[in-house]
Amino acid sequence: MQKSPFWSLIFWAGVWEFVGQMQWMTLLPPLSGIWFAFAELFQQSAFWDAFIMTARTFGIGLSLSIVVGIPIGILMGISSRADKILSVWVNLFLSAPITAVIPALMPILGIADATVIATVILFSIWVVIIDTQAGVTHVKDSLVEMGKIFGCSRSKIIFWIVIPSAMPEIITGIRLSVVRAVKGVIVGQIVIALIGFGGLFSTYLSYFLMERFWALIIVVFIMSFTIIGLVEMLERRIAFYAKSR
Amino acid sequence: MKKRSRSTEVILSTDSINVVYQESLIALQNVSLDIPAAKLTAILGPSGCGKTTLLKVIAGLIKPTSGSVKVRGKEIEGPGPDRALVFQDFALLPWATVLQNVGFGLRARGVPKKERDETSLHYIKEVGLLGFEDKYPHQLSGGMRQRTGLARALTINSDILLMDEPFSAVDEQMRRKLQEDLLNLLKVENKTVIFVTHSIEEAVYLADQVIILSGRPGSVAEIVYPKIDRTGEIDLIRRQPGYIDLVDEIWSSLKKYVE
Ligand SMILES: Nc1ncnc2c1ncn2[C@@H]1O[C@H](COP(=O)(O)OP(=O)(O)O)[C@@H](O)[C@H]1O
Ligand SMILES: [Mg+2]
Numbered sequence: 001m002q003k004s005p006f007w008s009l010i011f012w013a014g015v016w017e018f019v020g021q022m023q024w025m026t027l028l029p030p031l032s033g034i035w036f037a038f039a040e041l042f043q044q045s046a047f048w049d050a051f052i053m054t055a056r057t058f059g060i061g062l063s064l065s066i067v068v069g070i071p072i073g074i075l076m077g078i079s080s081r082a083d084k085i086l087s088v089w090v091n092l093f094l095s096a097p098i099t100a101v102i103p104a105l106m107p108i109l110g111i112a113d114a115t116v117i118a119t120v121i122l123f124s125i126w127v128v129i130i131d132t133q134a135g136v137t138h139v140k141d142s143l144v145e146m147g148k149i150f151g152c153s154r155s156k157i158i159f160w161i162v163i164p165s166a167m168p169e170i171i172t173g174i175r176l177s178v179v180r181a182v183k184g185v186i187v188g189q190i191v192i193a194l195i196g197f198g199g200l201f202s203t204y205l206s207y208f209l210m211e212r213f214w215a216l217i218i219v220v221f222i223m224s225f226t227i228i229g230l231v232e233m234l235e236r237r238i239a240f241y242a243k244s245r
Numbered sequence: 246m247k248k249r250s251r252s253t254e255v256i257l258s259t260d261s262i263n264v265v266y267q268e269s270l271i272a273l274q275n276v277s278l279d280i281p282a283a284k285l286t287a288i289l290g291p292s293g294c295g296k297t298t299l300l301k302v303i304a305g306l307i308k309p310t311s312g313s314v315k316v317r318g319k320e321i322e323g324p325g326p327d328r329a330l331v332f333q334d335f336a337l338l339p340w341a342t343v344l345q346n347v348g349f350g351l352r353a354r355g356v357p358k359k360e361r362d363e364t365s366l367h368y369i370k371e372v373g374l375l376g377f378e379d380k381y382p383h384q385l386s387g388g389m390r391q392r393t394g395l396a397r398a399l400t401i402n403s404d405i406l407l408m409d410e411p412f413s414a415v416d417e418q419m420r421r422k423l424q425e426d427l428l429n430l431l432k433v434e435n436k437t438v439i440f441v442t443h444s445i446e447e448a449v450y451l452a453d454q455v456i457i458l459s460g461r462p463g464s465v466a467e468i469v470y471p472k473i474d475r476t477g478e479i480d481l482i483r484r485q486p487g488y489i490d491l492v493d494e495i496w497s498s499l500k501k502y503v504e
Contacts (some may be wrong), residue, residue, distance in 0.1 A: 089316060096382075137400040140334070140336070142334050143338065145332070146332060146336040147353070148323075148324050149306070149329065150324075150350035150354075150401065151324065151353050151354065152353045160353075164338070164340050169348055180365075
């Protein structure tokens with residue numbers, strides 16, 4: 001037997017089709033039925049509205065995580081006082097079940113984009129901070145001393161030596177934060193259950209539109225894997241740089 | 246081991262330097278030195294005796310617990326353009342080419358790119374790296390990396406060149422070649438060199454003055470002035486009668502500090 005994800009996929013698609021055709025579970029329609037649901041899904045303006053809303057909240061949330069997370073990570077890497085004050089919180093949120101916090105966000109930020117954006121940030125910012133800080137604290141002492149020897153100011157040392165040195169870790173942090181932001185944007189919408197894909201999921205479930213429900217899940221999976229795959233490709237292109245250290 | 250008449254000007258001096266790390270570890274104790282201008286001074290001692298600490302104090306990277314460093318009679322406040330440092334681990338930026346690495350000191354000073362590249366290329370040529378200016382550090386051998394570090398130190402045209410075991414991270418043959426090239430370079434560049442080493446042979450071969458540090462805490466145990474004629478062929482230096490004798494003498498006085 002050939003070991004390839006393709007054959008494995010075909011096998012499980014076959015199992016799905018069989019179980020669906022047997023109609024053992026009402027929640028699981030046959031896979032072939034779902035293919036038609038894709039076409040229906042793409043014709044719905046509600047789907048495209050949800051898609052655009054997801055893209056927007058994902059983009060804004062992730063950008064804020066990166067733009068805010070990197071400076072905080074740098075600050076924690078170069079100042080032991082900042083590290084002492086912030087590291088407790090960063091480590092707490094890094095491993096905390098963020099999903100549990102979303103219901104608390106809703107009354108504050110409303111059932112709208114803001115809550116989803118906040119969820120994306122809460123999912124994705126901590127890993128950017130932690131990885132940036134790790135990169136900054138591992139900068140070789142001799143490089144910083146070299147900067148001082150040649151009369152660099154503190155800001156030149158940070159921008160010319162510390163940040164470029166930490167770049168491989170920062171890129172890793174960004175990649176991990178993209179993965180977490182993808183989770184955040186979906187989880188956020190599903191917990192709120194009234195907007196975006198979350199709204200669609202609950203509508204399809206309550207009307208027993210199981211073909212569309214599964215089609216939407218597959219679309220969401222494919223979108224997530226596409227984004228994560230793209231980021232990993234990008235990281236590999238920068239990887240040579242990490243190796244040369 | 247005769248003391249040579251000290252007619253030359255003292256360019257740098259240290260006055261009873263003490264360095265204490267973490268309140269208890271005494272790294273240097275009462276180190277007072279005079280460094281003659283345009284000569285090569287070696288700081289020799291067993292590892293862990295405080296050689297790097299002493300060089301960093303001189304470079305201005307470490308503030309001594311007490312004592313002072315003076316350059317031409319003026320106390321230093323920190324690193325300055327009168328002193329350049331060559332690092333033991335090269336301290337090259339891995340994302341920058343040889344040309345960019347060599348030009349780093351000039352860039353930090355705000356020298357425009359065109360002038361910076363011209364000066365950098367001049368020194369890249371002088372250290373024998375012409376043709377490698379667009380290579381990255383990871384594409385270079387250890388010897389070439391240290392040549393890059395040396396060229397970078399030369400660009401800022403400081404009178405004093407500080408070197409921390411610059412050739413210890415390269416293999417034996419390369420070390421010999423680099424030592425020869427350094428001596429040749431110093432015939433062209435009028436520099437005061439302070440050179441840290443743990444190799445007795447290297448100290449005697451290169452230096453006009455060898456400062457021997459005792460084991461921890463580091464303090465000056467002895468100063469010797471190798472009377473080696475360096476005017477002729479470099480190959481002949483190691484064959485001069487005084488060379489082996491002096492290496493033996495230094496070893497017998499250093500032996501007691503090595504456990
Ligand atoms: N930053 C530091 N903090 C604490 N101890 C140090 C530090 N740097 C060096 N030391 C200690 O000081 C002594 C001298 O170190 P160093 O100057 O590096 O010696 P050498 O260069 O002769 O090998 C060693 O015992 C070393 O462990
Ligand atoms: Mg050392």
